[in-house]
Amino acid sequence: MTEQQIQDGYEQLDSALAPPIDAQERVATRVRARRLRRRVAAAGVATLSLVAVTGAAVLVSGGDDPADDFVATDPPPPGLVLTRPDGSTYAFTDVTVSCTSPFGEKGPAGERIYLTSPRELRGDDLLTPFVYVEGVVDELQGDRTFTLPVDGPGDSDSYPLTLFIADTEGSPTGNEVSSATESSGTVRVLRAACEPSPVLELEVAGTLGSEEGKQSLDIAGTVG
Amino acid sequence: MDAEPVHSGTDADFADFVAVQTRPLLGFAHALTANPHDAWDLTQETLARLGERWGRTRLEEPAAYARTVMVRLNIDRLRRLRRELPLLTHRDERAAVEVVGETEGWLPDALATLSPRQRTALALRYVEDLDVRGIAERMGCSEGTVKSQLSRGTERLREHARQHGPLRATTREG
Numbered sequence: 369m370t371e372q373q374i375q376d377g378y379e380q381l382d383s384a385l386a387p388p389i390d391a392q393e394r395v396a397t398r399v400r401a402r403r404l405r406r407r408v409a410a411a412g413v414a415t416l417s418l419v420a421v422t423g424a425a426v427l428v429s430g431g432d433d434p435a436d437d438f439v440a441t442d443p444p445p446p447g448l449v450l451t452r453p454d455g456s457t458y459a460f461t462d463v464t465v466s467c468t469s470p471f472g473e474k475g476p477a478g479e480r481i482y483l484t485s486p487r488e489l490r491g492d493d494l495l496t497p498f499v500y501v502e503g504v505v506d507e508l509q510g511d512r513t514f515t516l517p518v519d520g521p522g523d524s525d526s527y528p529l530t531l532f533i534a535d536t537e538g539s540p541t542g543n544e545v546s547s548a549t550e551s552s553g554t555v556r557v558l559r560a561a562c563e564p565s566p567v568l569e570l571e572v573a574g575t576l577g578s579e580e581g582k583q584s585l586d587i588a589g590t591v592g
Numbered sequence: 593m594d595a596e597p598v599h600s601g602t603d604a605d606f607a608d609f610v611a612v613q614t615r616p617l618l619g620f621a622h623a624l625t626a627n628p629h630d631a632w633d634l635t636q637e638t639l640a641r642l643g644e645r646w647g648r649t650r651l652e653e654p655a656a657y658a659r660t661v662m663v664r665l666n667i668d669r670l671r672r673l674r675r676e677l678p679l680l681t682h683r684d685e686r687a688a689v690e691v692v693g694e695t696e697g698w699l700p701d702a703l704a705t706l707s708p709r710q711r712t713a714l715a716l717r718y719v720e721d722l723d724v725r726g727i728a729e730r731m732g733c734s735e736g737t738v739k740s741q742l743s744r745g746t747e748r749l750r751e752h753a754r755q756h757g758p759l760r761a762t763t764r765e766g
Contacts, residue, residue, distance in 0.1 A: 374749065377699030378718040382619035384693035385628055387635070391614050392607060394688070395636055399606075399643030 401581025448591040460499045467562040478562040503529040508560035516551035549577035568592045601647035623715035624666045626703035632689035638662040702752035710745030
């Protein structure tokens with residue numbers, strides 16, 4: 369295979385697509401959403417919601433310091449509970465902890481740890497919300513508490529901890545939120561180890577911003 | 593009043609930038625992803641991130657900056673995770689991009705077998721015509737890593753071409 373054949377293939381790829389006719393408006397919508405989220409985060413706009421699942425409650429209120437936004441009024445609920453703006457909730461109680469990437473990515477043994485819920489699918493449709501946590505084991509030691517968002521300066525490979533949730537709700541076709549977007553609150557690492565067996569226990573109280581410019585989701589509870 | 597340069601920071605300037613750059617960025621994104629829908633999503637996300645900064649940060653070369661953003665997004669672990677999850681959430685973008693040329697050639701199939709970093713290194717070489725140092729700067733990694741990605745990526749392309757692409761055809765004709 370010659371260099372020219374590869375070059376020709378790339379030229380074919382380059383000319384194969386045209387943007388949608390409403391590309392300008394689609395981009396503008398995303399820009400507006402990102403700007404709005406940035407302003408909201410910068411202004412420290414108060415959020416007030418009450419999470420109440422299985423008899424436990426966490427009061428979420430606004431404040432200048434995201435770490436002060438969450439005041440536990442009862443012990444955290446068992447499992448990790450997401451609460452949508454309409455008040456509906458979903459609890460992640462069935463999770464698996466592994467030191468092997470669920471997506472088959474290879475890396476040094478024991479370097480990363482993963483916590484996932486079952487992915488319940490019908491075809492390509494996700495039937496229930498899905499949680500995915502990935503952390504660098506060495507950076508989760510010593511009773512660490514992360515203030516959200518956990519992002520930069522590099523790409524997300526370098527983040528010590530990433531919390532990602534795919535929700536089945538959120539107009540029009542679901543939502544994806546993560547700890548790397550404009551989020552607030554904290555994630556406290558209770559335990560994280562690959563030996564002798566994988567264990568990852570987290571205490572979460574926060575609001576995760578949408579990766580798609582959609583609604584933010586409140587997340588609270590313990591998991592692992 | 594004189595017209596301001598494209599990167600001066602007004603929304604109108606950004607709209608002009610989008611109008612001019614969306615098509616070439618989409619082509620580059622196609623080379624990075626080898627998938628029309630992922631390409632559009634990547635293009636849109638790149639422009640959104642640029643638009644968010646437009647006016648706040650002076651960008652001397654916004655087109656080059658957009659390509660760097662796009663490259664970094666393409667190899668970002670979190671975005672990769674989102675792409676790999678079969679979710680409802682991407683479906684609203686499925687019908688957005690328009691296919692106006694050939695997307696079923698051997699190269700898209702071959703690129704689909706590569707890792708995102710290998711695809712990125714090759715796209716920067718063959719589409720952007722960058723040397724190893726330039727690719728390393730765009731990807732934010734060492735030159736050694738780039739050489740490795742290019743070598744492995746090219747070998748995979750050749751292997752795929754031997755089995756499914758132009759090299760197989762050449763062999764039959766010969």
